[in-house]
Amino acid sequence: MKILLNKNDLNEALNKVSNIGFVPTMGSLHKGHISLIKKCLNECKYTVVSIFINPQQFNNKKDYKKYPRNIKKDLSILKKLKIDFVFLPDEKTVYSEKSNIKIQISKKNNILCAKFRKGHFVGVLEVMDRLTKLIKPNKIYMGEKDYQQLHLVKNFIEKRYKSKIIQCKTIRDKYKLALSSRNFLLKKKYLKKARHLTNNIINFKKKLKREKNIKKLTEKKMIELSKIYRVKFDYLEVRDKKNLRLSKEVKTSKLFFAYSINNIRLIDNF
Ligand code: AMP
Secondary structure (H helix, E strand, O other): OEEEOOHHHHHHHHOOOOOEEEEEEOOOOOHHHHHHHHHHHHHOOEEEEEEOOOHHHOOOHHHHHHOOOOHHHHHHHHHHHOOOEEEOOOHHHHHOOOOOOOOOOOHHHOOHHHHHOOOHHHHHHHHHHHHHHHHOOOEEEEEHHHHHHHHHHHHHHHHHOOOEEEEEOOOEOOOOOEOOHHHHHOOHHHHHHHHHHHHHHHHHHHHHOOOOOHHHHHHHHHHHHHHHHOOEEEEEEEEEOOOOOEOOOHHHEEEEEEEEEOOEEEEEEO
16 A cells, blocks of 8 residues: 655556546545445555545534544554555645636535535535546545535536546444444444434334425424434435435435534434
8 A cells, every 4th residue: 555645646656547446535434434445446446545634624613623533543444455545635735726616506505514514515526626636536436424415526526527426325333323433523422322313313214204294294303303312403304315405205315414412513314
C-alpha cells in the first residue's frame, strides 16, 4: 500500500494506470467503509481510498472539531485489506486550485439534510468535484446510508465526468443500527437508545405499508420517538427512492430520518 500525500504523489502513482476504483472517506473506518473497499477491490484493478475530513461540509465548527479521528488504526485496517493507494491530502492540496464552477443546491433539493445543514452538500459536491478531478477514477463507491448524498453526488459527478457512482448497501450492527463513524462518539447508554429507536422505526415502516395518512402518522411518530428516547428530530419522512419527492407510496419509497442524541447527529433510511 502506497501513501499519497499530494498532487505529485498522485500523478506519479496514477499516471499510467487505468481501471481505478475510488472510495472517498472521512476516516475512523468501520465495517461500512470496509464493505465499500472490498467491493472496489473486487471490481477494479486499482483501489484508491482517501481519508480527508472536509471542513467545507461542516456547517458547525464544533462538529468539525469533535469529528472522530483515528489515522493510525485506519492505516492498519487499509494495509490489511491490501489496497493499492491511500490518499491523505491536506486542505491546501484539495483546495489550492481555483474552481470555475459555482455549486448550488436547487430549491427542489433543499430537503432532508440539505434543509437542516445549510451549506453541507455544497461542501460535499465541492470536495467530490475536486477529488474526482485529481484521481480520475472509473468508479466511485458510496454508501446508501447517506442516501441523499449518494443521489446528489451521482447527479453531479456523472454529468461532468466519466466516473460512475456505485451504490453500496448499508452495513449495520447486529442490533440493526447503521454503522457510522459518529457512533464512536456515543457512550454505551446512547448507543443502546439509538439501537432501540432504529428498531422502533423498522416496525413503524412495516405498519406504514397498510396505512393511508402517511404524513400525519410520521409527524406523530416523530413526536413519540422524541419523547421516549429524549432525542431531537430533524425529520422523519417518506420519500420516493428515485427523485426524493415526498411520497404516499411506501413500496417505492424510503423512510428517511435524522436526529440528535446527546448532541451527536445520526441519519439513516429504510
Ligand atoms: P464517511 O467517512 O462517513 O464520509 O463515509 C464514507 C463513505 O462510506 C460514504 O459513501 C458513506 O455513505 C459510506 N458509509 C458510511 N457508513 C456506512 C455504512 N454503515 N454502510 C455502508 N456505507 C457506509
